Amino acid sequence: MLFRLLYRAKANYPPFTFHDLDILRTATAFNSANDVTGFLIRDEYEYFQVLEGERQVLLDLAHRIAKDGRIYGYTDIWSGEIEARLFDLWSMGFHILGQADNGLPYRLSLLTPWTTPTLKQRAIRDIAQVAIDKYQGATSGHS
Numbered sequence: 290m291l292f293r294l295l296y297r298a299k300a301n302y303p304p305f306t307f308h309d310l311d312i313l314r315t316a317t318a319f320n321s322a323n324d325v326t327g328f329l330i331r332d333e334y335e336y337f338q339v340l341e342g343e344r345q346v347l348l349d350l351a352h353r354i355a356k357d358g359r360i361y362g363y364t365d366i367w368s369g370e371i372e373a374r375l376f377d378l379w380s381m382g383f384h385i386l387g388q389a390d391n392g393l394p395y396r397l398s399l400l401t402p403w404t405t406p407t408l409k410q411r412a413i414r415d416i417a418q419v420a421i422d423k424y425q426g427a428t429s430g431h432s
Contacts, residue, residue, distance in 0.1 A: 292344035293375075294351055294368040295413055297400060298336045298360040304385050308359045313383055320380040325350065328382035328420045332394045336360060339416050341374045366400050367409040375417040382420050393419070 302308040309331070320326065325342035338354075340347050347368075355363035376382065386394045393415055400412055 290344075291341060291371045291374060292347050292368065293371045293413070294340045294347050295366045295400075295409065296338055296340075296351060296354070297362075297364050297366055297397070298354070299362040300331060300334055300336055301359050301361060304331055304333060309383070309385075312357075312359065313381055317381040319350070323350075326374050326376040326379055328376050328379050328384070328416055330384050330386060330393075330397070330416055330419060332386040332397075335398070337397050337400070337412075337416065339376060339413055341371065341376055344370075364402065366402060366404070367406075367413070375413065376420055378424055379420055382423060384419050384423060390419070 312329070316329070320342075323342065323346050325340055325346060327338060327340035329336060329338040331337070340350065351363075351365065354360070386397075396408075396415065397412060400409065
């Protein structure tokens with residue numbers, strides 16, 4: 290069965306630096322080789338990521354991410370078995386949050402392990418919508 294994991298972590302570096310590019314390169318290669326899909330969102334201070342794949346692969350990956358020197362304060366927000374992937378088009382999608390993201394930065398900033406399951410699932414759906422919007426923009430010639 291498939292597994293999904295949502296985490297947050299503080300960024301040690303500001304957005305738009307080579308650190309984000311390095312994360313994307315490394316993650317794309319690993320995820321493609323290990324049938325992991327997902328989407329990484331960041332704002333000025335934090336990363337939020339949803340990952341999907343085989344349970345043990347994701348747990349091992351989360352352990353490595355938590356030790357990555359480019360982040361600190363890694364926190365698992367939600368994990369569990371799923372019926373189908375939401376991010377099957379993305380081995381590693383990425384988006385930097387901005388003002389056009391309609392309150393998503395604020396909603397994500399409220400997530401903790403103790404947030405209600407309904408709000409956690411809403412956050413995952415919101416991230417999936419960002420992924421869909423990015424995909425549609427890329428396929429229509431807009432990014």
